Amino acid sequence: MLPVAQFESQLAKALESSASIAMLLREPYVTRLRSLAPLRELIDAESKLGPLRAKKSAAEIEAIRKSTDVGVEAHLAAWKRIAPGLFEYQVAATTTSLMLERGCEGNAYSPIVASGPNATTLHYSQNTRMMQAGELVLMDVGSECGGYATDITRTVPVSGKFAPRQRELYEIVFGAQNAAIAALKPGVTLPQLNQIVRDYLDGHGRDLEGGSLGRYLTHRVSHGVGLAVHDDPAASSTEPLQAGMVITIEPGLYIPEEKIGIRIEDTLLVTENGCRNLSAGLPREPAEIERAMERR
Numbered sequence: 001m002l003p004v005a006q007f008e009s010q011l012a013k014a015l016e017s018s019a020s021i022a023m024l025l026r027e028p029y030v031t032r033l034r035s036l037a038p039l040r041e042l043i044d045a046e047s048k049l050g051p052l053r054a055k056k057s058a059a060e061i062e063a064i065r066k067s068t069d070v071g072v073e074a075h076l077a078a079w080k081r082i083a084p085g086l087f088e089y090q091v092a093a094t095t096t097s098l099m100l101e102r103g104c105e106g107n108a109y110s111p112i113v114a115s116g117p118n119a120t121t122l123h124y125s126q127n128t129r130m131m132q133a134g135e136l137v138l139m140d141v142g143s144e145c146g147g148y149a150t151d152i153t154r155t156v157p158v159s160g161k162f163a164p165r166q167r168e169l170y171e172i173v174f175g176a177q178n179a180a181i182a183a184l185k186p187g188v189t190l191p192q193l194n195q196i197v198r199d200y201l202d203g204h205g206r207d208l209e210g211g212s213l214g215r216y217l218t219h220r221v222s223h224g225v226g227l228a229v230h231d232d233p234a235a236s237s238t239e240p241l242q243a244g245m246v247i248t249i250e251p252g253l254y255i256p257e258e259k260i261g262i263r264i265e266d267t268l269l270v271t272e273n274g275c276r277n278l279s280a281g282l283p284r285e286p287a288e289i290e291r292a293m294e295r296r
């Protein structure tokens with residue numbers, strides 16, 4: 001690794017013995033390299049760099065830990081404000097403000113604050129709706145600090161208490177997440193984690209027609225996290241996980257007929273013997289969430 005300041009001189013040296021340049025083909029870097037070395041072929045380095053990025057160094061893990069701590073704090077700041085009559089964008093503003101206050105770059109991705117029926121829309125990020133009493137609000141909000149992302153989702157009751165059906169479904173998503181976290185260790189693959197979650201959802205609870213719930217999970221439950229919030233190639237890998245990788249576990253249920261969407265997402269480090277939940281500081285248990293919201 002070399003300092004960025006030496007980039008142009010080192011590039012000139014490297015080009016004396018190399019015909020082509022392998023790089024991530026992203027702007028504005030492609031344009032810059034084409035002007036520095038107009039006659040050289042640019043090759044996509046994605047497939048080479050991806051595996052190098054999957055396993056994090058100690059310094060990277062520390063950076064993700066710090067970013068995750070700020071993400072947890074941002075969620076807690078939002079919980080303090082959530083109440084009927086507040087707009088989704090006000091919640092997003094509170095989380096973004098906290099991140100900037102802590103010296104982070106800001107959000108690692110467009111914050112999703114999805115109340116009531118909006119939570120059944122997977123990538124809803126308009127954040128324009130006024131929250132109503134008795135609803136849930138899903139917050140998928142993560143910070144980027146020192147170049148490293150974190151990815152955290154919680155779903156909490158707008159009025160501070162889960163209604164019985166909300167709690168029943170929440171407990172099922174929570175159980176599915178716990179099953180996947182319990183299985184997370186080196187050697188496990190992302191497709192296996194998906195299967196564990198889907199089996200759990202299919203084995204617990206029913207929809208309004210008496211059908212099983214697995215089909216209401218409409219996305220994969222895990223991806224790598226690092227310099228990018230969806231850090232490739234762990235995002236799509238079927239390779240066994242290794243200690244030092246950082247991934248999310250994010251089961252969800254999105255049931256339009258009931259206007260309920262629930263996701264719980266944490267950022268976890270794979271360790272030699274299992275895993276460490278880096279976002280464990282943010283309550284996941286329904287009773288703990290209710291207690292945290294009571295303290296407002």
Ligand SMILES: [Mn+2]
Nearest residue numbers: 151248250265
């Ligand atoms: Mn995610």
